[in-house]
Amino acid sequence: MTVMRNGGRFRQFCTASVSLLEKPVDKFLHEARIPNHVVSFDTNYQLRNLIDSGNLRDARQMFDKMPHRDVFSWTAIIQGYVAATNHDEALILFSAMHLDPRVSADTHVLSVALKACGQSSNLSFGESLHAFAEKTSLLSSVYVGSALIDLYKRTGMIDKSCRVFTEMDFKNTVTWTTIITSLVHAGRHKEGLCYFTEMSRFRELPDTFTFAIALKACAGLRQLRYGQGIHTHVIVKGFGAVLCVANSLFTMYTECGEMEDALCLFESMSEKDVVSWTSLITAYSRIGQEENAVETFLLMRNSEVSPNEQTFASMFAACASLSRLVWGEQLHGNVFSLGIVDSLSVINSMMKMYSTCGRLDSASALFRGMRCRDIISWSTIIGGYSQGGFVDEGFEYFSWMRQSGTKPTDFALASLLSVSGNMAVLEQGRQVHALSLHLGLEQNPTIRSALITMYSKCGSIAEASKVFEETERAADIVALTAMTNGYAEHGKSKEAIDLFEKSLNVGFRPDTVTFISVLNACAHSGQLDVGFHYFNLMQERYNMSPAKEHYGCMVDLLCRAGRLSEAEKMINEMPCEKDDVVWTTLLRACTAKRDIERGRRAAERILELDPTSSIALVTLANIYSRTGKWKEAAIVRKSMKSKGVMKEPGWSSVLIKDKVSAFASGGQSHPQCEDIYSILELVVHRYDCAIKGAFESIQICDP
Structure with missing residues (x-):
């Protein structure tokens, strides 16, 4: 029997067939009064062999020619189509079998x-089969129950999966593992572990797959102690050498911050597959050790294990963090030679790498060459242009995404709000705000904090404050930090400090970024004692180690207070790496206070870090000039000339007809620069004429 299918016939046929499931099978047999012919064992055996060997077409031809088919024949051919992922044909055959x-x-x-x-x-169709199973008493089967749990898991109906599980009279290892997997994959890790705990009372039930998914739940919850307990059971049962369990154990330890234990486990693994290597590469990248991630990748390439899409995605992320464009380009060549360049995860990570390394043209070429795009693809290209300061291109891609029917994510909208704030284009920012309201995303924490930052940077602190006040009850630490920073940048240090104190009183736990904002507010207002109070508070009450950014704020605070000696001492005693930012802060303060010797030392430290630093060389030359040391100033300027160092010109931007144009002193990059300079010359000429006429009209009288 050959089942035909074209156009809408499949849907009509399945609908009609599903309705027939309401009739008990006995009734069909009774009404037809046809004897149940016996299919020979050899025939079914040959059919099964054809399917197992991958000859599904030959198996189907044999099946269609069979004069009689029993349930084993139907099961074999249906299972063959399921294995071949031809699910439509499998369901058509099941419906035909029921007839x-x-x-x-x-x-x-x-x-x-x-x-x-x-x-x-x-x-x-699955719900119809569920109803059929209930009416025919087939639901009591542990296999049917497990399949139903998996069905509802895959369609996002986790609560229904739990209900089916609860109603089952008998449960085996597969059933328990399926429900735990359903909950963990849905992000309900705690519930998954509760089921695992209950299952563990039956000692023989948990198998390697159960332990692996339970460990994944521990990783999601950062439950180290629970994970260590499972590790003990794994060793007792002798499952420690099983790859899926060992890989899950490794991930659990890395997610819980126990990298040393994870590395010991990795080294002890007798066998490592692509998941093992990729997990280690990802773990290194996550903790900021991208160089180790690259070394691990090279070791993997020297082993017999070949990288997969996820491996390359992790490696492109590592190259992006290191800004190693050459390495990324070499990996691109590997991906091309292996034929996985069309993988969405790989191409998305490549776009991110090129965007981060400043090669937006390459990122754009990859994007335009994609056969299909997901929301991550759109968000990556929009974020790349936005973070690069290209307002027009960012909004152009955003408009293209809207036309494609893809719903914007909070990341895409936040990227546009970020570039609107950085380029101070308020109207575009307001349009994105309106769209977020239309999409119902205004309460999203990412959007909320991006809106506050955008309005603050565009000079509209009142609108930023309004956004914060409208959502203050639901405000999180990110929004609080954005508002505190906004007040500080607008010189409203009192409001910034008051907001920070209010947040502490209602139980907010500030993070390291929040402390940077409040320390910045203290620096702007010159509140030295308050600044030191918060600097000590983060260490003593919140057990946070100050980073170089916090020390930078304190150095700025001391410099503004004129206490340059203490500022220099703090820099020298910093436990973290000293960058050119803190030394530049001190150098500028020395310039203002005409502290030549300290300024010279600061400049020397900067030049040790960056021998071609224009800021250090120009500032040092200015210090010498202001104090009349013209010979020393000339030596510095000569050094600049020999090194090819030029003072970076200042620039400004203007918004005209929804287009942002940037201008630098003496710049020639604008497409209308000739017209602009012509107008400027005309304005200067008229100004000169006006001044000359004014002087000529002045009559000088003799005393």
């Missing part, structure tokens, strides 16, 4: 049909 009055569905074929529904997300 055969000589065949009664059993638990095996029903579980296979439910599997097809789950893998194809065909919820309506």
